[in-house]
Amino acid sequence: MDGIHDLGGMEGFGRVEPEPGEPVFHTPWERTTFRLLVASTAARIFNADEYRHAVERMDPAHYLRARYYERMLTGVTTLLVEKGVLSHPELEAAAGGRFPLARPVRPNGDDERREPAAPLFAVGERVRVLRVRRPGHTRVPRYCRGHEGSVVHVAPPFSYPDASAHGLPGRREPTYHVEFDARELWGGEAEPGCVVVDLWETYLEAAR
Amino acid sequence: MSREEVASPERRAAAVAEALVEQGAVPDASLDSLAAVEERLDWRNGARVVAKAWTDPDYKARLLSDGTAACAELGFEGPQGEYIVVVEDTPDCKNLIVCTQCSCTAWPVLGLPPDWYKSPAYRARVVREPRRVLREMGLDLAPRVAVKVWDTTAETRFVVLPLRPEGSEGWSEDQLAAIVTRESMIGVARVTLPA
Numbered sequence: 001m002d003g004i005h006d007l008g009g010m011e012g013f014g015r016v017e018p019e020p021g022e023p024v025f026h027t028p029w030e031r032t033t034f035r036l037l038v039a040s041t042a043a044r045i046f047n048a049d050e051y052r053h054a055v056e057r058m059d060p061a062h063y064l065r066a067r068y069y070e071r072m073l074t075g076v077t078t079l080l081v082e083k084g085v086l087s088h089p090e091l092e093a094a095a096g097g098r099f100p101l102a103r104p105v106r107p108n109g110d111d112e113r114r115e116p117a118a119p120l121f122a123v124g125e126r127v128r129v130l131r132v133r134r135p136g137h138t139r140v141p142r143y144c145r146g147h148e149g150s151v152v153h154v155a156p157p158f159s160y161p162d163a164s165a166h167g168l169p170g171r172r173e174p175t176y177h178v179e180f181d182a183r184e185l186w187g188g189e190a191e192p193g194c195v196v197v198d199l200w201e202t203y204l205e206a207a208r
Numbered sequence: 209m210s211r212e213e214v215a216s217p218e219r220r221a222a223a224v225a226e227a228l229v230e231q232g233a234v235p236d237a238s239l240d241s242l243a244a245v246e247e248r249l250d251w252r253n254g255a256r257v258v259a260k261a262w263t264d265p266d267y268k269a270r271l272l273s274d275g276t277a278a279c280a281e282l283g284f285e286g287p288q289g290e291y292i293v294v295v296e297d298t299p300d301c302k303n304l305i306v307c308t309q310c311s312c313t314a315w316p317v318l319g320l321p322p323d324w325y326k327s328p329a330y331r332a333r334v335v336r337e338p339r340r341v342l343r344e345m346g347l348d349l350a351p352r353v354a355v356k357v358w359d360t361t362a363e364t365r366f367v368v369l370p371l372r373p374e375g376s377e378g379w380s381e382d383q384l385a386a387i388v389t390r391e392s393m394i395g396v397a398r399v400t401l402p403a
Contacts, residue, residue: 097215
């Protein structure tokens with residue numbers, strides 16, 4: 001989905017404000033929330049791709065307003081409710097107020113591709129990112145879709161997230177570190193430099 | 209509190225934790241045993257890796273060719289550290305790490321990331337105007353220095369190997385580890401000698 005989470009390249013945000021001496025957790029509930037995520041994934045109630053997508057499905061205004069651990073709390077709780085582990089009304093009763101969850105999932109279809117036997121692309125090769133459109137989870141940032149870059153590294157096969165976030169038949173495929181010239185992504189006025197994006201094989205085609 | 213108001217995150221988190229434990233849905237009754245997991249997620253581990261790379265050329269070569277194994281040599285491995293790639297700063301190239309779509313980080317060596325790294329402002333801006341973001345954060349790069357931004361969109365977890373500061377010749381690994389910062393391993397700061 002082309003959601004609010006896909007922030008790369010958006011304009012209008014202000015300065016980055018580091019907090020001197022920032023603690024790992026600002027409050028006990030942030031720590032609790034982190035433990036809820038670790039415990040639920042360890043118990044295989046959901047996987048990391050389902051979790052990321054649950055956060056992505058948050059109402060955009062809530063997503064931007066919430067800080068990291070509130071997004072985590074919303075994503076984890078959404079899945080615990082969707083998987084039937086916990087009841088939303090009971091949680092709201094226990095919390096003493098509304099408990100906003102993410103919006104319902106719109107699943108990806110099965111593309112029925114097979115697990116590749118060997119990497120399709122090699123270091124040095126030119127590739128183009130497909131204009132991926134998915135109703136559900138994907139890990140192709142909008143800012144690199146349709147753009148051409150060079151493979152600088154081939155990483156080992158990892159579970160394909162567009163499938164595993166939706167309980168589709170799993171497959172593993174290599175991911176490629178693809179280097180894009182900044183002007184290719186942002187136009188001729190861009191600051192000189194480059195951006196490297198880590199992309200699953202399904203997202204790419206050979207550039208002509 | 210009215211039923212229409214959103215409960216505080218504190219109340220919400222407590223409600224989920226209590227319900228989950230009551231259900232027995234997670235094997236650990238109290239979640240307290242996870243404190244040991246959290247303790248292992250410390251960016252000072254990364255500082256040890258950097259200091260060793262600066263003092264041991266063979267280790268540095270291993271670190272750059274197989275970051276996962278080289279970090280594991282020092283005992284730093286685990287969730288979000290399954291495939292670590294270390295990228296080396298040079299006088300002509302500054303590397304920077306971001307996760308534009310969530311906030312992925314190499315937990316075993318960089319720890320849980322700071323708020324600014326997870327902020328929409330950093331995630332949105334740093335792929336598009338990295339020099340300006342760096343300047344605002346106090347790092348002014350010469351025009352000849354190329355900027356390379358690494359977006360953590362899949363399962364590779366990146367770590368920047370910063371430049372060793374001039375004037376640290378002859379320092380021990382411990383001394384060097386003490387001056388390496390988390391920011392320098394994310395790439396938004398240089399390592400400097402104490403004033």
